[in-house]
Amino acid sequence: MTLSELNKPARSGAATGASASTRRMINRDKLEADILAQAVRIFAECGYEGTSIATIAEQAGLSKQNLLYYFPNKQALYKRVLDDVLDEWLERMNLLADAGKEPQQVLRSYVEAKLRFSREHPWGSRLYAMEVIGGAPMYGQEIKKKLIPLLRKDIAVFEQWISEGKIAPVNATHLLFTIWAMTQSYADFSTQMCLVLNRKQLTRSDFADAEKLITDMVLASISLKESAPPSAA
Amino acid sequence: MTLSELNKPARSGAATGASASTRRMINRDKLEADILAQAVRIFAECGYEGTSIATIAEQAGLSKQNLLYYFPNKQALYKRVLDDVLDEWLERMNLLADAGKEPQQVLRSYVEAKLRFSREHPWGSRLYAMEVIGGAPMYGQEIKKKLIPLLRKDIAVFEQWISEGKIAPVNATHLLFTIWAMTQSYADFSTQMCLVLNRKQLTRSDFADAEKLITDMVLASISLKESAPPSAA
DNA sequence: GTCTATAGCCCGATAGAC
């Protein structure tokens, strides 16, 4: 079960399975999805306090009071949005480091997936970043429970590769941090990048260029220099 | 003249030079500095809308109405804070790429300076990041005028190095973006990093480790591979 | 320059009719 399913408000008719309530359920799910899609964008653009639920409601085509029928309060909506972001992220990232694939291929996939998330879910990426920058005052516990263990696992995989001599002895923790930083930045700082590039928004070609450079940098940093013999120091 | 000096409110007694008003000026400057120091922290923690000037005033030890005597309104205070951040940043970064130094040394200094800014001015770094993530709705013009030209100049320097064969033919624009991303992240994402590292805050040793890895990655990406001859393609 | 008082606004949330 995903985080977002856990956080969904219990709904009265959800367990009946009758055709009428099922039809209603579909409408309700669509409406919730519309609300969530607007919410992630507006929260990311305006911040938590800068966002009024009336604005979200208006953009989703319903009244503020009606929105509060679907979500109990503003904070619950906010956490639900972040749940969905984290769910989607974990789903894409979780299956990368498990198999016995080569380090190079795993890191290629990691960079590609994280960068694709920045491209396909810019609002979610930015909203997550804003929450973390502010000290994760509302979502820190969930990050601690759900994300941090996976990041630690990734670092452990890197360190395993190092101890097996598969990659150069880099600092595994900071390697992960820098990969995160570079890929995340193409969502968070796209405004600044667009100003430099004189574009309205980043193109697929920009992301392809970024992926190539980031991948090259990461692979170069872990590549074993054949000229250096095992040191005795 | 710096951005912050331009944005300072004109004050009545500033031009007299009399000893009494000079003494008052010093007090006023100290009070303004206190307000700005609290403002940058609270704006970064809570966002623009999430920050009330009453909170800033309280933390600086004066009343909200009194704060509004020193700064005309909330937005002016906010922009002044960002001016100071950008001033400090430009001051540190501007003198790096001018001289005829070697690319390796310039990039070492660039990473070191940007990372030191993240360590010494975490609130300023984070506040700037939040403004950019939200689309720079209040400070976009200043970024466009003051920062973007310098970033373009840096990119042009990288491209000059490439055309002179001093560094490998990487994508200069994205090289700058990734350096920015990696160094910036040690301010913006320190909360997440601390959770991974199980620390209250990042240590000097963490920043030293980061600097080493980032520098190695950047220098590896620009290093000329001696085995590859100049291609005819 | 610092104080009290308050105008004027927006917001989140609730109550209750239908």
Add this chain to the structure above:
DNA sequence: GTCTATCGGGCTATAGAC
């Protein structure tokens, strides 16, 4: 489920006494 109406509170900013 959707509506109208409204409460209670916090906010920016201003007015004016001292």
